[in-house]
């Protein structure tokens with residue numbers, strides 16, 4: 001089961017206690033999108049999006065139907081006016097009030113329908129938008145580390161946001177455009193049925209309307225890209241000024257930063273002014289084209305009325321239709337442009353969605369329960385996709401309950417071992433086994449609850465300290481949270497805070513030091529009770545004496561948990577039952593600290609480079 005988002009799993013999720021928050025209130029559960037993007041890459045973008053749109057087809061079609069009615073009523077209004085003028089005013093054969101009421105009612109109904117269909121349209125559009133968004137974010141959570149090594153996640157998110165928006169805008173605009181076209185055809189048909197020549201005069205300015213619209217967009221479109229790019233430039237500079245405020249201050253480089261910002265702001269201002277100028281030049285013409293059309297109709301239609309070839313009502317109605325006819329011509333170019341944009345956006349969204357998660361459960365994957373914690377690397381070779389071999393035929397074995405220190409130079413592959421053990425990356429050759437099971441045969445869920453790793457730069461969420469610690473076990477009682485915090489030597493600094501365990505990380509200037517963060521992370525992993533604990537430099541920022549107490553508490557708490565310690569301190573290494581010496585991605589020696597000191601010159605060599613190690617220390621530990 002991957003992430004439990006499929007429809008059939010939703011029942012399990014409901015029963016899962018992790019869907020309740022600490023105070024017992026149900027947490028809002030994730031509703032999987034109702035539709036998915038079509039997996040066939042050879043289909044066109046609209047076809048690929050269709051399942052997501054079709055998942056909302058009830059609301060969508062209902063909305064379209066109402067829109068159609070509203071638009072037909074819009075066409076009906078001038079027709080009623082025409083009949084009213086001719087029958088009630090010119091020939092006086094019917095009462096005027098009848099037409100006034102009719103106009104009022106039709107107008108009101110149309111307004112109401114417009115209100116409903118617009119609201120419905122936006123609802124559906126946002127439903128599609130949020131489905132697409134959820135689908136994308138869900139996919140991003142499944143992609144492997146390998147993917148994130150290649151791309152910048154911040155960029156993906158911001159690009160995806162604007163891409164989803166452009167697709168959503170198009171999906172909202174396209175039906176409206178369709179309705180405008182229907183309105184055009186019906187109105188044109190009606191006009192032709194009344195007076196062919198007058199209709200021809202009314203459509204005379206339409207090519208001009210289209211041409212002007214295209215010209216305006218051709219000028220505005222490149223400008224809008226420039227504006228967007230420059231807005232991003234300004235945002236980046238502002239962001240760096242805030243993120244890097246300490247560096248900037250320490251080099252007294254404020255002036256330079258402000259100059260840079262001013263330059264970017266000036267460039268943005270130029271682009272904005274150009275945009276406004278272009279609009280100012282074109283808009284008066286475009287806005288007055290309907291009036292030009294009306295004038296033509298009045299001149300020619302007025303002649304017809306005087307000559308008795310048309311009724312005054314017809315003339316009235318036609319002046320109203322002129323405006324209606326121009327709408328699609330004004331919008332069609334915009335529609336095409338939005339379509340092109342949405343298409344490009346959709347293809348970028350598909351690019352992410354088509355990226356297959358590399359590391360997934362095998363169909364027959366088994367759950368590892370109550371692991372003993374035996375770890376074996378069997379002839380493992382591995383390299384990151386961007387570089388050469390990191391591990392070369394590495395073999396090692398750690399017995400259940402054993403504490404092993406992995407020692408090696410920087411870059412020798414220690415952290416890589418930790419990442420492979422949790423299957424964040426897939427080995428190129430050989431196998432990693434836990435309790436004799438190849439980890440590729442285990443479910444990721446059970447593997448990752450068996451292997452708990454803490455790194456030197458742990459990530460904390462912007463929630464309370466208690467919630468950070470209880471991340472893996474959201475329903476853990478407070479007493480348990482406090483117990484693991486004590487073991488990780490974190491309770492002293494937490495209880496010293498005014499809000500204690502409820503202090504929110506990163507809020508109101510309250511930030512933790514590196515060592516405090518590491519202790520929270522250790523507590524968090526302890527609470528999950530892993531059978532195999534990996535401490536990858538996890539105590540690098542913690543004081544030696546505190547570290548010793550942590551190790552004592554760990555031993556007491558975890559009992560016979562298998563522990564891999566990657567450490568840069570002699571004191572930590574000395575605590576291990578056994579030391580494995582790594583060099584250039586290979587195990588070059590294994591034995592107790594004493595044995596290695598006696599027999600392995602490379603060991604003493606590596607140790608002499610460790611933090612705080614003087615040759616005398618190394619001698620002392622002998």
Ligand SMILES: Nc1ncnc2c1ncn2[C@@H]1O[C@H](COP(=O)(O)OP(=O)(O)O)[C@@H](O)[C@H]1O
Pocket residue numbers: 149384385386387390408409410411412413414415416417
């Ligand atoms: N995500 C990554 N992508 C590409 N290369 C990496 C990545 N992580 C580590 N490496 C490279 O792999 C080698 C081993 O790294 P690592 O296991 O982190 O070493 P250690 O923890 O022993 O210092 C180094 O040469 C490092 O540059």
Ligand SMILES: [Mg+2]
Pocket residue numbers: 414415416536537
């Ligand atoms: Mg490392």
